Amino acid sequence: MxxxxxxxxxxxxxxxxxxxxxxxxxxxxxxxxxxxxxxxxxxxxxxxxxxxxxxxxxxxxxxxxxxxxxxxxxxxxxxxxxxxxxxxxxxxxxxxxxxxxxxxxxxxxxxxxxxxxxxxxxxxxxxxxxxxxxxxxxxxxxxxxxxxxxxxxxxxxxxxxxxxxxxxxxxxxxxxxxxxxxxxxxxxxxxxxxxxxxxxxxxxxxxxxxxxHLVTLDVVIGGWTEGHGSLTGLPGAILAGVAEASGLRYVGSVGSGLSDRERRDLAQYLGVIPLGHSPFINPVDVTGAHWAEPRLIAEITFTGWTSAGRLRHPIWHRLRPDLTRLG
The missing domain is CATH 3.30.470.30 (DNA ligase/mRNA capping enzyme)
Structure with missing residues (x-):
């Protein structure tokens, strides 16, 4: 050859x-x-x-x-x-x-x-x-x-x-x-x-x-999905929303960047504010969602928006206790 x-x-x-x-x-x-x-x-x-x-x-x-x-x-x-x-x-x-x-x-x-x-x-x-x-x-x-x-x-x-x-x-x-x-x-x-x-x-x-480039955004946590393996029972990802005049709009799930300690803390916080229905005004395209009252605020980074209005490459940064209301 x-x-x-x-x-x-x-x-x-x-x-x-x-x-x-x-x-x-x-x-x-x-x-x-x-x-x-x-x-x-x-x-x-x-x-x-x-x-x-x-x-x-x-x-x-x-x-x-x-x-x-x-x-x-x-x-x-x-x-x-x-x-x-x-x-x-x-x-x-x-x-x-x-x-x-x-x-x-x-x-x-x-x-x-x-x-x-x-x-x-x-x-x-x-x-x-x-x-x-x-x-x-x-x-x-x-x-x-x-x-x-x-x-x-x-x-x-x-x-x-x-x-x-x-x-x-x-x-x-x-x-x-x-x-x-x-x-x-x-x-x-x-x-x-x-x-x-x-x-x-x-x-x-x-x-x-x-x-x-990374964009920083504060999102409202409206629910979570369970992790797998060692994360069973803990949040594998949170379901993020953005507050608008018409209500809370779902923009995607965020799991990357969460530490084990943060997952345990979130499980404790979310466990006291469960909700029997979705708090989002638009459909949430995930299975096995656990809903929560939209009180927790998180700071994330992402690279942009998809044409469907979803976060692109979102990464968890931190919980915002200064903006969160649990009482």
Missing amino acids: APNMVPTAESGFLPYPEIRPMLATVGPLPAEHEQAAWAFEAKWDGARCIVSTPGDGTVRLVTRAGNEATATYPELAPLGEQLRGRPTVLDGEVVVLDARGRPDFGLLQRRMGVVNPRRTARLAMEYPVHLVLFDVMYVGRSVLGAPYYERRELLSQLGLRGPNWSVPAYVEGQGRQAWEASLRGGIEGVVAKRLTSPYTPGVRSPEWRKTK
């Missing part, structure tokens, strides 16, 4: 390697005195995809989990024509933009996993995806070992522009400006990438660092 050739399901061969995505570690932005060595990109709230083509005008998309996604996003097929004659492997993120031009993961979820041709064609009209391309790993030859800045220059030279894909710019050495720009643009956060970093497939590398 020739180098960089891989077997396909059709028992043929593709003139490019199968490459798993390089992953970023979670952490703060590099310190200001170190930022000259780093590039800063927007962190897109979407689905990671490896995009490859043998150069024959077709294109293939594979998710981070290794699932085939080509048929799911038919509006990306014309990208293959721009790469005709150039066997290529690219890295990117598939997003759906809302009316303000901001990524909305809730809208993207309506597209994910759909393979029926009629349905994908209809969804492509209603919720068109946009492919954000931010790296190249192969273009006629492997460039995995090339530094980030060289790969980005090569990516820009490919001239990839279309109605459903683009190659957004990055900035060098300006972490604070990138952070503030992402805040203004409603972007999920910033990814810092060392300018000299090679592309290491499948590795969560400290050479790439992602930093998300």
